[in-house]
């Protein structure tokens with residue numbers, strides 16, 4: 001498959017590696033300093049475009065690809081306030097769009113397991129639940145977007161929990177009975193660990209997802225590109241994973 005990349009930062013580089021390993025070719029790479037490449041013959045010859053840039057620039061790339069009949073996979077976060085506008089343009093152009101705020105197949109499976117566990121725990125109120133997330137020291141936001149999505153999954157299944165209470169692991173906040181505590185730690189170069197722990201007086205049950213790097217996101221984005229080729233419409237992880 002011929003893939004064009006928009007955005008050649010940390011994710012763009014990782015996606016290039018994985019796409020090549022999977023036998024695809026990268027026909028064009030567009031970054032901030034060569035936007036004219038969007039109009040090149042090589043770029044327009046792509047079967048699918050993969051976009052990981054910035055919230056301010058992503059939507060213009062979507063529009064450009066829809067208008068030029070190019071299917072586009074994007075993982076750029078922070079543009080969702082314009083989701084309706086993007087869908088309107090996609091429909092008008094009969095375009096193909098795959099978006100996920102987290103492309104990791106492992107995190108997707110972990111979330112399904114966590115939701116199932118939360119459903120089971122409705123019948124067992126002797127267990128309390130909390131989450132821990134650990135990331136590298138360069139990450140400024142906390143809790144992570146992934147921790148928040150996982151927490152929302154738990155709240156949607158576990159009737160006795162209604163609010164999310166994030167805190168730094170150096171703090172000891174009072175967590176109300178209907179609160180789901182998320183302890184956030186920042187350590188060295190840890191790519192990302194999410195741990196969910198149910199604890200009773202007699203035992204504890206923990207599940208954990210531990211990323212080994214950015215490869216998980218890049219792998220998912222390349223799988224999404226393979227999935228999107230030849231399709232029309234808007235798709236996400238649920239469509240690709242089939243569950």
Ligand code: NAD
Pocket residue numbers: 006007008009010011012030031032033035052053054055057074075076077078100101102103104217
């Ligand atoms: P990065 O800063 O390393 O790379 C972004 C790249 O986009 C840079 O090379 C920059 O020059 C380029 N860029 C900026 N404006 C551009 C423009 N107008 N045209 C072309 N290129 C342009 O960031 P990153 O770590 O690669 O992440 C990129 C985005 O992906 C962020 O929004 C991040 O939150 C998101 N992300 C999503 C997932 C996921 O699974 N969905 C995973 C990791 C990162």
